[in-house]
Every structure is written in structure tokens, then in C-alpha cells.
Amino acid sequence: EADIYQTPRYLVIGTGKKITLECSQTMGHDKMYWYQQDPGMELHLIHYSYGVNSTEKGDLSSESTVSRIRTEHFPLTLESARPSHTSQYLCASSEYSPGETQYFGPGTRLLVL
Amino acid sequence: AQKVTQAQTEISVVEKEDVTLDCVYETRDTTYYLFWYKQPPSGELVFLIRRNSFDEQNEISGRYSWNFQKSTSSFNFTITASQVVDSAVYFCALSEILTGGGNKLTFGTGTQLKVEL
Numbered sequence: 396e397a398d399i400y401q402t403p404r405y406l407v408i409g410t411g412k413k414i415t416l417e418c419s420q421t422m423g424h425d426k427m428y429w430y431q432q433d434p435g436m437e438l439h440l441i442h443y444s445y446g447v448n449s450t451e452k453g454d455l456s457s458e459s460t461v462s463r464i465r466t467e468h469f470p471l472t473l474e475s476a477r478p479s480h481t482s483q484y485l486c487a488s489s490e491y492s493p494g495e496t497q498y499f500g501p502g503t504r505l506l507v508l
Numbered sequence: 509a510q511k512v513t514q515a516q517t518e519i520s521v522v523e524k525e526d527v528t529l530d531c532v533y534e535t536r537d538t539t540y541y542l543f544w545y546k547q548p549p550s551g552e553l554v555f556l557i558r559r560n561s562f563d564e565q566n567e568i569s570g571r572y573s574w575n576f577q578k579s580t581s582s583f584n585f586t587i588t589a590s591q592v593v594d595s596a597v598y599f600c601a602l603s604e605i606l607t608g609g610g611n612k613l614t615f616g617t618g619t620q621l622k623v624e625l
Contacts, residue, residue, distance in 0.1 A: 435597075435618075435620075436617070436618075437599070437615045437616065437617045437618060438553075438599070438613075438615045440612055440613070443606070443612070451606075453612070454612075483551060485552075485553060487553075489611070493539075493603075493605045493611050494539075494540070494541035494558075494560060494603050494605070494611055495611065496543065496555055496558050497543075497555075497611075497613060498555060499545075499552060499553035499554075499555075500552065501550070501551060501552040502551040502552055502553075504551065
């Protein structure tokens with residue numbers, strides 16, 4: 396059973412605000428990921444991390460940034476939210492071995508007005 | 509580039525019917541992994557199964573079964589005696605090994621399954 400948490404679950408915010416979406420996992424996984432999913436659409440990888448102090452950009456260009464200071468924590472930040480950032484953001488983690496299962500958090504639904 | 513195709517956008521069945529969700533994939537890798545995830549209306553992605561490219565044995569877990577055929581690049585998912593609680597979006601995904609280790613999942617566009625009474 397996965398133990399990965401995301402807060403907030405829902406966020407409505409005005410344009411121009413800075414926001415941080417939190418993601419934490421208690422499984423000791425080295426790899427963590429952020430995906431973006433628009434309603435009824437497929438998931439796209441926007442950031443991933445191999446471990447502490449490692450961050451990489453994914454396939455989908457994103458104005459968000461991430462950090463990995465602790466193994467269990469992988470927050471995503473938007474410096475200035477815009478309506479185009481409205482989406483669901485899903486965090487996942489996996490062990491380091493190739494092909495390992497990614498376990499997902501409950502997601503954060505973001506609405507930028 | 510890797511690709512996953514789920515041609516069925518939406519399927520509606522009546523409870524207790526069997527239903528098969530199709531998944532076709534493309535990859536040049538000889539070693540790869542396939543996954544199915546369930547996304548209920550609450551939004552989280554629930555892991556259902558992982559299968560590596562060297563294991564073509566079909567798998568059954570309760571009412572769920574999976575048919576992996578390398579010859580046709582398919583990894584289909586069957587729910588037997590469907591229930592209302594099975595209503596969700598189901599995603600098939602293919603693992604691509606990233607430089608430096610770990611994997612990236614390429615997802616299909618999902619199949620919305622609606623099970624009605």
C-alpha cells in the first residue's frame with residue numbers, strides 16, 4: 396500500500412499568486428515525479444528527481460519549479476499562477492530500479508481565477 | 509518514441525457484464541514494463557498491475573485478468589462480472605528507462621468505464 400501524500404487537495408487562487416504544492420512519501424523511495432493532468436486527459440510528466448539535490452524536467456514544458464532537499468519531500472512551486480495553470484497535479488514515487496512501480500498521491504486540483 | 513493507444517474512449521456496461529479494455533503499445537526497447545492504473549472520480553491513480561516484457565503469462569486477480577501478447581503488442585484488461593464500483597477511468601502505461609535510472613511512464617489517453625445498475 397502506497398504512503399504518499401499531497402496537500403492541498405483542492406486550491407482556488409487568484410492570478411499572480413505564488414503557490415507551493417506539497418508532496419511527501421514515507422516509503423523511502425529515491426525517485427519522485429510530478430505529472431500534470433487536464434480533465435479527461437492523459438498524464439504528462441513535468442518534473443522528476445533521482446534523489447536528494449536532483450531535479451530534472453519532464454516532457455511537458457512547465458513554468459513550475461521543484462526542489463528535493465529531503466528524500467521524502469518533493470514540493471512544486473508556481474511563482475506566479477495563471478489561469479493556464481489550472482489542472483490536476485499528481486505526485487508519484489518509486490524505488491530506484493528501472494521499471495519499478497510508481498505509486499501516486501491523491502492529487503491536487505488547482506483552479507486559478 | 510514510445511506510444512500507448514487506448515482506442516476505447518468510453519465504455520458503458522450493465523452490472524455483472526464482462527468488459528475488456530484494450531491497450532496497444534509501441535516501443536523499440538526489448539526490456540520494458542507495462543502497467544494498468546485505475547482513476548476513480550476522487551482523482552487518485554490506483555496501481556493495478558505491472559508486467560515485464562519477458563513474462564507473457566496471463567494474470568488473474570479476483571475479477572480482474574490481464575492478457576499480454578507481445579506478438580500483437582497488446583496488454584488488455586478484463587473485468588469479469590462488473591460492479592458499479594468499477595466505474596472509473598483506466599489507464600494503460602508503458603515504462604521507458606530514463607538516463608541515470610528510474611523510469612518514465614507513457615500513459616494512454618484512458619478509457620472511461622461506466623457500470624450501471
